[in-house]
Amino acid sequence: METETKLTAGDAELTLRPEQGCRIASLKVGGTELLRQGDKFGAFLMVPWCGRTENGVFRNGGVTHQLPVDAPPHAIHGTGRHSVWHEAAPATETTAAFYYDLVDPWPYPGRVTHAVELAPHSAKLTLTVEARGDSFPAQAGWHPWWLRNLGQGGQDVELAFSAAWQEERGDNHLPNGNRIDPKPGPWDDCFGMPDGVEVALNWPGEMTVRVSSPSEWVVVYTEQPEAVCVEPQSGPPNGLNTRPRLVTPIDPLEITTVWNWQKVG
Template sequence: MHNDTTLTAGDAELTLQPEHGCRIASLKVGGTELLRQGEKFGAFIMVPWCGRTENGEFRNGQVTHQLPVDAPPHAIHGTGRHSVWHEAAPATETTAAHYFDLADPWPYPGRVTQTVELSPHSVKLTLSVEATGDSFPAQAGWHPWWLRNLGQGGQDVELTFSADWQEERGDNHLPNGNRIDPKPGPWDDCFGMPDGVDVTLNWPGEMRLRITSPSEWAVIYTEQPEAVCVEPQSGPPNGLNTLPRLVTPIDPLEITTEWTWHRIG
């Protein structure tokens, strides 16, 4: 259905779908699939905003813009996941680079580029958002759906992380501005990690995977039985309004994350 791009390194195999939002459709290690399968799953890109934007509205200076409300009453996860991406450089066995140009319903011109670098025991992802006209606030990040259970008779995944704070959620599902001590899960919550995102997923006796990023924000979602999400992102939900990061023609936004794994036993 899609013109997929498949990278291999050692016993790791990663499949990208450039025409389907450039999502990572599959990540297999030793033949074991780590990501939940399906059109909405795998690991998709959140850009030019992450999570929910309140009522689909954001301001740039004195101008208010309206985005499509696709998670009523909010706009969620950006437009990149619905876009067709194009090859930015010829793929190799272990690397791929793709881009798409920001367009309606996003009101500002710009270019988003993702590079993927696969190694036998890790993958490094880089996203950049460039302004090709007026400056604008933006966010970028990833939304991987990790299988809760690898389906081979083992135990469910365990998450380990240390956060300085948790963004308290209001009734509208958005951070309300209060920072609280991290609470036990289940979560659909944003955590602050000023020293960088660092979350370990452990499938006991099977696999250990560590997600790191220099960024200080991660949303962790564990409310579904099939999968858990650990989402490194450049700002909190609704950050277009509450913590805008201005992208200018001379100051692009860049975020990286590295996922490192090793098989146990």
């Protein structure tokens, strides 16, 4: 039977499934579920890359690597969501930390750690990618599926954010290098927020959640009727190639996000 780790703080309850990619399977506030349920949903981790990597190919210096093409013709969302994670430190009522080691099909040794801190009105999430040998480019981020409707007779969620730019998408669904003024949704798009990610989700009269991160990149996805996604990440889609962030043995990659919530009414 698959194990779960449940954290509680005030009337908030967060459930992690380390054997299923360390995804956040559930986030309840006052008994109300905020995340879409199902094995592919909740909030999964994107690591060691985020979104699509073009044709599954990336380069590290003069070496070219081929990743499995699982969103043809591209590779998508990394290997962490398919991996079994292990306890990095004993869990408490409000904290937990898990890790997994990078192995094939990722070509470089390393370790990824996911730390979660739950408070009555917030959750702080931290992803760290460490190199255990050669340096390599990497990305990390979160892919939460926020319920479009909380199922209690209220209105659908409304998104509010102010981005400096939107990455224009080419025919291959990847950013083409042009930065354009943000367009109205629906979106499956990457936005730039150089002062840090700040996105508000408001279920009128019910709940407000604010997603923040020091990172300047967020993907917003609103093309499905059941849920919307607000994905803070350390670089844009295909960033292994277009904006590589090198992880070295003395310079790990760390990204954090905080979800703050407040019940309304």
